[in-house]
Amino acid sequence: MKAVDRRGEEFVLAYVDTLLDLQLPDEKEKRKLSEDEIVSLCSEFLNAGTDTTSTALQWIMANVVKYPQIQDKLFEEIKGVVKETEEDVKEEVLHKLPYLKAVILEGLRRHPPGHFVLPHAVTQDVVLNGHVVPKNGTINFMVAEMGWDPEVWEDPMAFKPERFLGGGDCGGEEEGFDLTGSREIKMMPFGAGRRICPGSGLAVLHLEYFVANLVWKFEWRAVEGDDVDLSEKQEFTVVMKNPLQAHLSPRLK
């Protein structure tokens, strides 16, 4: 846990350092950022980083509870690389858990916390599929719809982590699935291009780390008579309309 915390802390400090060095681009206004501006950027940064990650975590755990065979497979995979007496799944072993990575990617595809990115503007008139987008026009991207496109994804509304293991929709890409969209865009839960989420690496690390440890330490079961409901509700992010309820039993003796 400490190692992951430290990575988060280093990341935030590096971001604040960047802000302190930042010069506003307007020649007339060239100056360092004020204290208020830094506070507001830090607050934006913390908001952008916490609600998104915790929402994604809840959606992923909801599917882990709804589909016990996915949870069993995850547990078996972790058991293959972590000693039974070991209390934590350490950050260093996460790269040996491809099924865990597939579960996280499937969670971000099926339940992206943001169904849109932040508003963008075009810098010149653009014609897209016969439609003119005028200079300075605001545009956005339907992130969720991209991940649910039946022309790209087979049985898109099903939660099937296997599709990221090669041979499926993602066809065994050797370098792993391209979440940044630099090779091609099949889904973009973090956006794409110059304004892509700067916290995506940290977010995926957190999700892998938390899901691995939650499954390693506890057996998660649905509350009797309560089928996990995957209905959505729009808040700051798209959250579970009926938040996840589960019975947890410690696995470690």
Ligand code: HEM
């Ligand atoms: C699962 C977790 C997360 C998701 C799904 C997510 C998603 C996104 C998306 C879609 C954008 C907008 C990209 C665009 O407009 O093209 C964004 C921007 C941003 N995210 Fe994340 N994010 C997550 C976690 C984080 C974390 C952990 C941090 C920081 C620690 C963070 C910091 C930011 C910041 C500062 C921006 C604004 C970037 C800019 O405007 O240039 N995000 N994020």
